[in-house]
Amino acid sequence: MSLHLPAFRTNLRVRRLPFLRRAGALAMSLLLLPAGMAQGLPDLGELAQVDLPPAVEQRIGQAMLNEYRASPEFLDDAEITAYVNRLGQGLAVHVDEISQPFEFFVLRDKTLNAFAMPGGYIGLHTGLITAAETESELAGVIGHEISHVTQRHLARLFNKQNQTSIPMMAAMALALLAARNNSQVAVGGVAAASALSIQNQLNYSRDFEREADRLGLTLLDKSGYDVRGMERFFERLQRFGRLYEGNAPGYLRTHPLTTERIADMDNRIRSLPWRTLPDSLNLRLVQAKIVAGEGQGRDAVLEFQGQLREKNYRSLAAAWYGLAHAQLRALNVAGAAQALAELRKLKVDSPMVETLTAQIQQRQGEAAAAEATLRQSLQRHPQDRPTSYALIQQLQRMQKHEEALRQVKYDLQFWPNDAQLYFLQAQSHAALGNQLQQFRSQAEGHVLRGQLMPAIQQLIQAQKVPDGDFFEHSQVDARLRELKQRQAEEAKPKS
Secondary structure: OOOOOOOOOOOOHHHHOHHHHHHHHHHHHHHOOOOOOOOOOOOOOOHHHOOOOHHHHHHHHHHHHHHHHOOOOEOOOHHHHHHHHHHHHHHHOOOOOOOOOOEEEEEOOOOOOEEEEOOOEEEEEHHHHHHOOOHHHHHHHHHHHHHHHHOOOOHHHHOOOOOOOHHHHHHHHHHHHHHOOOHHHHOOOOOHHHHHHHHHHHOOHHHHHHHHHHHHHHHHHHOOOOOHHHHHHHHHHHHHHHHOHHHOOHHHHHOOOOHHHHHHHHHHHHOOOOOOOOOOHHHHHHHHHHHHOOOOHHHHHHHHHHHHHHOOOOOHHHHHHHHHHHHHHOOOHHHHHHHHHHHHOOOOOOHHHHHHHHHHHHHOOOHHHHHHHHHHHHHHOOOOHHHHHHHHHHHHHOOOHHHHHHHHHHHHHHOOOOHHHHHHHHHHHHHHOOHHHHHHHHHHHHHHOOOHHHHHHHHHHHHHOOOOOHHHHHHHHHHHHHHHHHHHHHHOOOO
């Protein structure tokens, strides 16, 4: 099935994602509709016949992403997120004739899975990232997911459902996604036969999978990756599924691999150029950081120490990098500094190494050195957003809030739609006692994440504070009216 949902677990995600329970209730209400009203979910018409407007798709996906943000499984790591977004955007620029924004995010989950949501939101499990043997393999999976989005496969699920409001459609999206992996999650524990009636309407997915394979390979080729990576990764998943039949990777449960699909992929690859690419240090560092953040800190330390002792690593630099991060988690700052010193001997030029250096310096009580390290790194890598975040946060720790605000203002010139920058801006305004500006910044951050109600609440708070001049309060009033009007428009049934 091509809906690429994460591997929802009944004993975990239902508790942590209450929205799924609401989604389950909605799914059941749709199942109980009269037969004539439930016809056509989904519609198998041509791409041009899909009625759901892209803007509505985007808002549905954004609502779903916000639910993931509230989950402990959401990996809020700027460097890992930046890496998958650079990789994904590098593929997406080669999409022909479709102007589709994409956002990539990561969930803490050791299962091998990836999934696309409406509006160009694509999620990756940490298990999938760490399992990739080459960057071409990971790019192949991402290209496959991008192709599901550009062909609007998920949008077809909502064709003829356009009388439903956006929140209700988002709930239905989550219910449908969950139904593919765990019927109990999809219907909140009601009989699995009810979920099966949803699943029976999604049997067209093999056609979607073949289409995504074909277009994904094209993206991989145009982006300069080794097209064999996509086939290798899928074949490895297939072998793994045969070995562990009762516990197949989540990706196989949601993306059925058939002999026909593998053969079709192989035939297409024969007509494309083969490439031999150098190993990706960025991928190795990201993989090491993920592993260093899993389980207990001490266990992660032992993992990397074992890799180094037995020389069982994909990258020596990544092994030392992972050990340094693991030592920090285990509260062994001296051990982290020793691992960093070994890493430095390898002359690795990566902003991820510099932010790690600054973390260790800060933990050693050398705040000024940490600031200097981050500033120097930004000079060498001026467009590295995680480094800029780290510098702003370091300035805030040092109570240099005016400097932090100047850095935010500078960064917003290049990344005006970056919600994180607005939230960082709000923190410094709060520390300086600028209440009105604090609430305004928080509101804009929420707007960029599609969270209109929290944004409106922040602006209402801004109206009540005594600071700020007449002009600033007028701006708050105007922005509040605009957001309330947008909220009313989005709540209307779509016709």
